[in-house]
Amino acid sequence: MVALPKPRPRPPWEDGHFVGGHVVLDLTNTVFDRAHPVADNELLKTPSAALAWCASVGLLEDGLPEVSGAAADALVSQLRAVREDAWAVFDAVARTAPIPEAPFGALLERGGAGLRDERLRGVDASRVPLDFDGEPDAIPAALSLSAVQALFTLPRGRIRACARCGWLFLDSSRGGRRRWCSMGTCGNREKASRHRRGKR
């Protein structure tokens, strides 16, 4: 399997946002809770949050580029679109359900358009995320193609959804029994609520 660079979170992002074990799974986890959405569920809220996320996972160099106005709004909405398509695909993998055609097709189209436009380059299965021209507006295409690549290269039996919040992660534990996105948040919260239920 490909060795991935470890994310280096830039504010407002923290280590706890990058527990997916793969950049595409981390992208799918940029909502507060998949299983029980709250009113304020969106974490990719603003262009600056989106750019900071991209920098955190190594898609942008430090010293973030200026992206403003319509281009900034487009980046946020396209990242969210890629995120939802990737979530639909990998959540199906986690449930051992058939891959949903429409979101997978959208990932192929967006990634394919990036290749046709020569925004993505050096397609190489050993590079994650794929190389691109370094411009923020090429990132949604790069992530889409990375999602396609991940679908065919990650061990499917190790892609899981957190038993509590639904965040996706690659279980790289030796025994392959990881159930939680994070023991520190969901694992302990589940234990606490079970404990309360048991006492009632």
Ligand SMILES: [Zn+2]
């Ligand atoms: Zn969780």
